[in-house]
Amino acid sequence: MTLDKTVGSAAEAVADIPDGASLAVGGFGLCGIPMVLIQALLERRVGDLSVVSNNCGVDDWGLGVLLGAGLIRKMTSSYVGENKEFERQYLSGELELELTPQGTLAEKLRAGGAGIAGFFTQTGVGTQVAEGGLPQKYAADGSIAVASKPKPVQTFTMRGEENEFVLEEAITTDFALVHAMKGDRHGNLVFDKSARNFSPLCAMAGRICIAEVEELVEPGEIDADAVHLPGIFVDRIVEVGPDIEKRIERRTVREGN
Structure with a gap:
């Protein structure tokens, strides 16, 4: 080689x-x-x-x-x-x-x-990034043909505080x-x-x-x-x-x- x-x-x-x-x-x-x-x-x-x-x-x-x-x-x-x-x-x-x-x-x-298959981050929690519904592809008539799917959200304790984190692949x-x-x-x-x-x-x-x-x-x-x-x-x-x-x-x- x-x-x-x-x-x-x-x-x-x-x-x-x-x-x-x-x-x-x-x-x-x-x-x-x-x-x-x-x-x-x-x-x-x-x-x-x-x-x-x-x-x-x-x-x-x-x-x-x-x-x-x-x-x-x-x-x-x-x-x-x-x-x-x-x-x-x-x-x-x-x-x-x-x-x-x-x-x-x-x-x-x-x-x-x-x-690493995935990770949890606070970025996007409480928005369509986590909740889904972001338009990924439109149809010719302007309607949404493909929307993003909801992502798992989990609560973790960091620095003594509980916060929600979204799973990103x-x-x-x-x-x-x-x-x-x-x-x-x-x-x-x-x-x-x-x-x-x-x-x-x-x-x-x-x-x-x-x-x-x-x-x-x-x-x-x-x-x-x-x-x-x-x-x-x-x-x-x-x-x-x-x-x-x-x-x-x-x-x-x-x-x-």
């Missing part, structure tokens, strides 16, 4: 992702998104995808390009964001959406990667796609500042994790204490270089600088 997990191209890395696959995709907005891998999926026209990601990019970038091409069947997200097509498809009944509180989504992914997916600043041939990854966001959690949750990296180095060149995601969670790694296009959702500048 070889520890060298490198593949020659993004197309090769995603070649076995089939129609109907479930994907956990790293990134937050357009920060830290695996755009080269996403484009490789777009070129293959892989469809009927069920995608778990904080949001769905924007209309013409990130996961938005797959959505705009009609290749995503369901999104599990915490934020609809700046994507008008996401909103349109959801409200018209073309797209199923499992809207999940952001921290809960992160923990559901982490739990899946850690082999872990998330695992067929594949995970992530972007990192640096990686070695064994799959150890280093992310760039806030671009780390959801990526380690998504990588853990995917049965097969595919990482694109800006810089590929030899094993041992990354200090062990600097590794953000151990290579045990990564199955394939492809070098995409530092000059890939990176977009900003909203550019904010300060006058006088």
